[in-house]
Amino acid sequence: MTSSQTPAPDPQPDPGEPKYADRxxxxxxxxxxxxxxxxxxxxxxxxxxxxxxxxxxxxxxxxxxxxxxxxxxxxxxPVVYAGQERLRVRNPFRTITAPWAAVEGLRAGYSTELFAGGKKYQLWAVPVSLRARKRAARTRARAVAAADPGATLSKRPGATDSTRAWSDQVVDELRELAEKNARRDTAQGEVTVRWAxxxxxxxxxxxxxxxxxxxxx
Known part of the structure; x- marks a missing residue:
């Protein structure tokens, strides 16, 4: 007696999950x-x-x-790539690859810094401009002064926020990606460093x- 068995279909990606190329x-x-x-x-x-x-x-x-x-x-x-699984930082003389689960924090002080695997790395591709911060602060102050009492500042999705410096916006986006993707099975692993x-x-x-x-x- 022969029997046939239909193979199980391959798992399909969740249609509700957004897909995007590395930023x-x-x-x-x-x-x-x-x-x-x-x-x-x-x-x-x-x-x-x-x-x-x-x-x-x-x-x-x-x-x-x-x-x-x-x-x-x-x-x-220098460039920073952010995908769904990892953050890749290409600095002048080395490349740091950090799965999102290994990312411990991001900070924009006098320079933009990544904390991962117990170490600190600079993000050369995202320099901090104190002049840009002052300009953004003036823009924010004018926007608040022109707004109605109790009004809050808002910006359209995907639009550039002129009330914040570019480096601060980038750090916020990377923090959001880290929080969102850190629990992925494919976002686990150790930090790797490759010299250029x-x-x-x-x-x-x-x-x-x-x-x-x-x-x-």
Missing amino acids: SYRSTAGIAGGVLMLAIALWLCGDAIFRGEGRTPWAALALLVLIVSLIAAFSLR YEVIAPAVAALIALVVLLAMG
């Missing part, structure tokens, strides 16, 4: 400043490379590699070459 946070001003500094470095070092004599072009080339590596590390590389050797190696090699060339006169 990313990075400083637009930092990127713009990095691009400007790269252009200046290419202009100055490029002139020495093509017009210099003796060891000057080689020294200029080593200096250019060093400068480009550092500028890219501190201005173009693709940035460190060229910078160190260029520095050594520059020192050798300068020592040789």
Whole structure:
């Protein structure tokens, strides 16, 4: 006797659960400043490379590699990715991956900081601007003064709140994501740190070459 058995269907995701790609946070001003500094470095070092004599072009080339590596590390590389399972912080020389369950806190004081796995990490991609905070405070004061007695400030979902600095808004969003996702089975685990050797190696090699060339006169 033969019997057939219909396999159980694969589990389907909960239709009521929102799905979204990783959110990313990075400083637009930092990127713009990095691009400007790269252009200046290419202009100055490029002139020495093509017009210099003796060891000057080689020294200029080593200096250019060093400068480009550092500028890219501190201005173009930093970014913060926040998904449903983890927070990934890409700093100049290392990348910190923290499952939401391992996130102990986030703070925006004089810098933006992540507390996870018993350690503290800076979020280079989300710089704190005291000027932006003062400007937001003035905007908030004007809004309160113009509002009716007892009125409260509100903002549309997804809109930028001009009464709060950008770094403070980012920290609030990350705290909300941490609280919402920390109990997920897929959000458990340990904090991992990976050094960015693709940035460190060229910078160190260029520095050594520059020192050798300068020592040789």
